[in-house]
Amino acid sequence: xxxxxxxxxxxxxxxxxxxxxxxxxxxxxxxxxxxxxxxxxxxxxxxxxxxxxxxxxxxxxxxxxxxxxxxxxxxxxxxxxxxxxxxxxxxxxxxxxxxxxxxxxxxxxxxxxxxxxxxxxxxxxxxxxxxxxxxxxxxxxxxxxxxxxxxxxx
Numbered sequence: 001x002x003x004x005x006x007x008x009x010x011x012x013x014x015x016x017x018x019x020x021x022x023x024x025x026x027x028x029x030x031x032x033x034x035x036x037x038x039x040x041x042x043x044x045x046x047x048x049x050x051x052x053x054x055x056x057x058x059x060x061x062x063x064x065x066x067x068x069x070x071x072x073x074x075x076x077x078x079x080x081x082x083x084x085x086x087x088x089x090x091x092x093x094x095x096x097x098x099x100x101x102x103x104x105x106x107x108x109x110x111x112x113x114x115x116x117x118x119x120x121x122x123x124x125x126x127x128x129x130x131x132x133x134x135x136x137x138x139x140x141x142x143x144x145x146x147x148x149x150x151x152x153x154x
Contacts, residue, residue: 003033003074004081004117005126006088010068012113013037017105018071021114024087024101025075029147034074034127034136040065044129057110064110072130078152081123084116 089100096103
């Protein structure tokens, strides 16, 4: 099964939305494979946001991401990266569709509650930055029998 990384950003932590966000992914049928609260430092953020490093908003973004802890999660499921991105909604939260996490709970482009890996490749890189091997759990999710047809799990 494919894995994807999700961060509940500082605004989501401060607003008490961690449980709501976890619930959305569990109800969709994804399996939680890793979970921890961490403070992000310079080294991780410089690598995480390398594609934004030369942009004018990068210092503010970095300061925001270091302002409070984040909750890092690793979710697993078929097409999990695409599925999670659909569930969270577009980056500019005030334009996000109702029913998405950002559409229901956020208004800002920067303070938009949540980060999700953009692709399978990005998820692998982000997983390596955040989780150690012993922080990723393999366990049997019994309700997968009701989430996926047997031919989908092959």
